[in-house]
Amino acid sequence: MSETATTELPFRERLRENPRPALLWVGVLGVLLALEIGAITSVAVTVVSGLAGAVASAAAAVLGGPVVPSIGGAIDGALTSAAHVADGLPSLLSRDVIPNQGYQTPDGTWHGTFLGLEPKYAWLLRLVLVYAYMFAFLWWCWRGYRVYVRHYRFADWTPRDDMVDRLRTHRWGQFGFVVVLLFVGMALFAPAISPTSADQNIYHTSQYDVQYYDADTESVETIAVLDANLDSASRGAGTTNIGPWQYDQYDRFHPFGTMSNPGQDLFTFMAYGARISLAIGLIAIGVSVVLAGGFSMLTAYYKGLVDLSVVFVSDSIQSLPGILLLLLVVAVFQSHWLWEIYNGGLLLALAFGVVYWPGLWRAVRGPALQVAEQEWVDAAKSYGQRSVTTMRKHMLPYLLSYLLIYGSMSLGGVIIGIAGLSFLGLGIDPPTPEWGRAINTGQDYVTTPAWHISLIPGILIVIVVTGFNALGDGIRDAMDPESEGEDAGAGATASGGGA
Amino acid sequence: MSEELLTESRQTTAEPLVEVNGLKTYYDTGGMLGSQPVKAVDGVDFSIARGETLGLVGESGCGKTTLGRTLVQLETATDGEVLFDGRDVTTLSGSELKKWRRNAQIVFQDPESSLNSRMTVGEIIREPLDVHGWPNFTVAVDDPQDRSVSLSGDGTLTDDDQADITVAVGDDDQTVAVREGIPMDESAVKVSTTERGSSVTVSLSVGVSKSRLRRARVRELLKTVGLQEEHYYRYPHQFSGGQRQRVGIARSLALEPEFVVLDEPVSALDVSVQAKVLNLLEDLQEQFGLTYLFIAHDLSVVRHICDRVAVMYLGHIMEIGETEELFQNPKNPYTYSLLSAIPDPDPETTRERVTLRGTPPSPRNPPSGCPFSTRCPVKIRPTEYRDIDEQTWEGIELLGDILRNREQQSVGVRERAKRLLGLETGFDDIVDVVEEVFMPETVETEQSAAERSMADDERLEAALSDVPATVKTHIETAVELIEAGDESQAHQLLTDEFGSVCEHESPEHHPVSDTGRASYCHRHRSEYDEPEPVFDSHLDHD
Incomplete structure (x- = not known):
């Protein structure tokens, strides 16, 4: 009976009974978070202000009138001050703490860089530290799960344990996982890992200066970033070319080289571009996963007319060429207020979501129909469970794995699709960085020494998309060991939006 | 209270708990094309007394599971009523229906599929409690x-x-x-x-x-069905089939129902485990005063556990009555055939096994009259054909059956188009069919080259050589009609000529014993012989 008494305890009391492991874990987590508190709050503020901006412009468009600007102004003011507070918070791994921008005097010493290191090494150090921090943080989260399993979970085994075990031996999936993490890290920590900031190097180049040592005047001179960029642009044979892993004449280090016009740092461009790609990809896949998952459960549970109408709608959408639909959206909404949000990113994401859900729905429809036929769904009905709860409790857990697999595989497709649109000169407007536009601007120089402008983003896209597919494969094999070897995900593999 | 007294008290309970009147459940899988619905349950009447176990047996696909599911409102009845404590539950909906569901639960056949494997056993058993x-x-x-x-x-x-x-x-x-x-x-x-x-x-x-009360209740239920309290946090994967079925039983008992439909609860289990689960079910019935509808195809299990048995065929109840009496002395021809399939350990037994011809007809297109008429070994014959030999009669029946089946099949669009264009006239091989039907022995042996080269007329003549002249003329006319492409006309001719009350009229449930046993057969009418002597005479012939 004593055993019953202990198993009776709710989670809170189990924690109270044995608080040591949990406290230890929370303590270390707190330290890890404190290291980056500034970055975390600024990301949070950015997200919130992005959302608020979207809401405000939507409200302005819908309501109009004089009421909205005042509210919008108030929100805007609050957010701006929040952003200031966030900027004031210290972040260990930031450009301020480990600066990589400086100038070299003729005696060979560097001024302004971290510990007087060469900018190359200062930057590299920051990059490595940022990724080390990220992996350490994730590893600590994983440790947290292990602590929970060992000390606080009742069940000595759950079906999830087997999935985790299978994923731990799945090398291809792990490769995908690491690639995806590197990509996500690039997007999340873009301000910290790029050699310079987007604001300085892309958006407001005329407002910032760089200091450099001028050999002619034998003194430290100052030049606007705008002019420095124009001088250090890579324009192929016969002119200046700053290739990968080179310094320009202003002692700025460019890990990926510079772009053609107006000579921005390619790595900075890529890091901030990863944010856009990831954000659009996640929103688009999020929209299509929600639509596909919801519809698949509704159609499998109710069948009949509901099923037929969804088949009809999805067939109609699939019968349109996706890329044409996207071009149409871009053309029609060019001057609409929706286009303002995130330089057209939100609208594109929604359009991708609408284009992608029928494929995703078709992929999970089969599994959904299968689950709906299980007797436990009938059992739930027999004791009067509500249909929505039945779908959530008894069907969704079985579909989630499929949605995750197909979602991660289609994400690569969305990234390619957006890059494709930008490559065509549509999609995300300049100056917002986007990988596809880098390829576009660099295509004239592919055969010249400035080959890096097109090639590096192109290769990165291939690696990232492969990584998402590999992750999807890994999840699939972990969730459903019987499918190993079969090509269940073939249909969802990135088809690239046709571009 | 001794077992006998219990049975006694059950019988004297005047008021039935469940009363089913003219219940029909059709599946309309034809969709928009408006084809015939599947008549899974086609007019069923019976009642179950409080505390009683009614067995429901029959071949696969006879509609017994559908009937069980309709009783707990998992399927919507097409027609008829299910009275539960005198209240028609087929018309309930919304919160009324939900409230009623507490009283009637179901245990599913496959413990693999009836428990959500992503939930712990505790959560599974607890869910009904949360819902209500x-x-x-x-x-x-x-x-x-x-x-x-x-x-x-x-x-x-x-x-x-x-x-x-x-x-x-x-x-x-x-x-x-x-x-x-x-x-x-x-x-x-x-x-x-x-x-x-x-x-x-x-x-x-x-x-x-x-x-907290719910968790305690789940623990109690786990003990009640013979599991341990620690199993609360285990997953279904970690249990054997028998244990999983116990979990399913615990879940169905969670809301303290009065009536439980057991849909082949032991069919998926090992024989050694079956007995344990059956004993558990009997104990629970005694403990909680449950009323069971026990669906099974294993006749010995039914004989062991049920107070009364209903035998189902093609959506109809063929015979219903006290278990022992029905097993000892079946009255309906179908029950007779079904029970004859039970292997008898007594080597000196006199009862012979009745083998039924073919498979049950499609419930989408059941035969007219008695549902068993296409396979019944003791079908009533028209007076003028009462004396023709078994083999000929069998041949006539088979031919009619083949024509009936072809009529159902030949609705394909291609087939119809072909016929309209005159490309194919149905069966080219009617003579082969007649040969096979009337001379099964000769067909089985190697046909000589000479025979194969014979003209159709001659082969037909040879096939029908043993058939009495009265029958022969009709068969020949039918063959002619078929060759002319008019199969339905040929079928009509055979039914008119050789059919009887079995094909023309639906039987009624005739009381066949003092205990209220009823059988669905024309042979219980006074003008016909009872099935049993006819069976005996048939079997003696062989």
Whole structure:
């Protein structure tokens, strides 16, 4: 009976009974978070202000009138001050703490860089530290799960344990996982890992200066970033070319080289571009996963007319060429207020979501129909469970794995699709960085020494998309060991939006 | 109370718990094309007394599972009514239906599929309790002075004698009684009363959270079905088939139902485990006074556990009555054939095995008249053909059966188009069919080259050489019609000529014994011979 008494305890009391492991874990987590508190709050503020901006412009468009600007102004003011507070918070791994921008005097010493290191090494150090921090943080989260399993979970085994075990031996999936993490890290920590900031190097180049040592005047001179960029642009044979892993004449280090016009740092461009790609990809896949998952459960549970109408709608959408639909959206909404949000990113994401859900729905429809036929769904009905709860409790857990697999595989497709649109000169407007536009601007120089402008983003896209597919494969094999070897995900593999 | 007395009391219970009248459940899988619905249950009447176990047996696809599912409202009845305690439940919907569902539960056949493998056993058994907000804390107040009573705090007032909490109001203090099904101590309930003139207000507070009570209830259920409390946090994967079925049983009992449909609860289990689960079901019935509908195709299991048995064929109940009596002395031809399939350990037994021809007809297109008429070994024959030999009669029946099946199949669009274009006239091989039907032995042996080279006319002549002249002319006419492409006409001709009351009229349920046994067969009418002697004479012939 004593055993019953202990198993009776709710989670809170189990924690109270044995608080040591949990406290230890929370303590270390707190330290890890404190290291980056500034970055975390600024990301949070950015997200919130992005959302608020979207809401405000939507409200302005819908309501109009004089009421909205005042509210919008108030929100805007609050957010701006929040952003200031966030900027004031210290972040260990930031450009301020480990600066990589400086100038070299003729005696060979560097001024302004971290510990007087060469900018190359200062930057590299920051990059490595940022990724080390990220992996350490994730590893600590994983440790947290292990602590929970060992000390606080009742069940000595759950079906999830087997999935985790299978994923731990799945090398291809792990490769995908690491690639995806590197990509996500690039997007999340873009301000910290790029050699310079987007604001300085892309958006407001005329407002910032760089200091450099001028050999002619034998003194430290100052030049606007705008002019420095124009001088250090890579324009192929016969002119200046700053290739990968080179310094320009202003002692700025460019890990990926510079772009053609107006000579921005390619790595900075890529890091901030990863944010856009990831954000659009996640929103688009999020929209299509929600639509596909919801519809698949509704159609499998109710069948009949509901099923037929969804088949009809999805067939109609699939019968349109996706890329044409996207071009149409871009053309029609060019001057609409929706286009303002995130330089057209939100609208594109929604359009991708609408284009992608029928494929995703078709992929999970089969599994959904299968689950709906299980007797436990009938059992739930027999004791009067509500249909929505039945779908959530008894069907969704079985579909989630499929949605995750197909979602991660289609994400690569969305990234390619957006890059494709930008490559065509549509999609995300300049100056917002986007990988596809880098390829576009660099295509004239592919055969010249400035080959890096097109090639590096192109290769990165291939690696990232492969990584998402590999992750999807890994999840699939972990969730459903019987499918190993079969090509269940073939249909969802990135088809690239046709571009 | 001894077993016999129990049975006695069950029979004398005048009021049935479940009463089914003219129940029909059709599946309309044809969709928009408006084809024939599948008549899974096609007009069924029976009743189940409180505390009784009614067995439901039949071949696969006879509609027994559909009938069970319709009783617990998992399928919507097409027609007819299901009276539960005198109330028609087929018309219930919404919250009424949900409330009623507490009373009727189902145990599924496949324990693999009936438990959600992503949930722990505890969560699975607990879910019905969560759905119905169990325990609802219905409170009955027992006031000797019969004042008007109102309740404040936890619980809802009820007049039901099955109340969760009963409060007896005394002069100075109150005594509290908690129903046995709720794992809560009386001391957990705090009661106080305020009297105001002719009315009394009882304020009641329960000191235990519902979720704790539910967990305790699940533990209790786990013990009741022979599992251990520690199994609460295990997953279905970690159990054997028998244990999983116990979990399914625990879940169906969670809401304390009165009526449980057991849909082949032991069919998927090992034989050694079957007995244990059956014993458990019997114990639970005794403990909780449950009423069972036990669906099975294993006749020995049914004989072991059921008080009464209903035999189902093609959506109809062919015979229903006391188990032992029905097994000893089946009256309906179908029951007779079915029971003859049970291997008899006694080597000196006289009963011979009846082998039924073919497979049951499609429930989408059941035969006219008696559903068993296409396979019945003792079908009533028209008077003029009563004396023709078995083999010929078998041949006629088979030919009719083949034509019937072809009629159903030949609705394909291609087939119809072909016929319209005159490309194909149905069967080119009718002579082969006639040969096979009337001379099965010769067809089985190697046909000589000479025979194969014979003209169709000659082969037909040879095939029908043993057939009496009266029959022969009709068969020949039918063959001619078929060759001309008019199969339905040919079928009509055979039915008109060789058919009887079995094809023309639906039988009625005739009472066949004093205990209220009923059988669905024309042969119980006074003008025909009873099935059993006819069977005996047939079997003697062979």
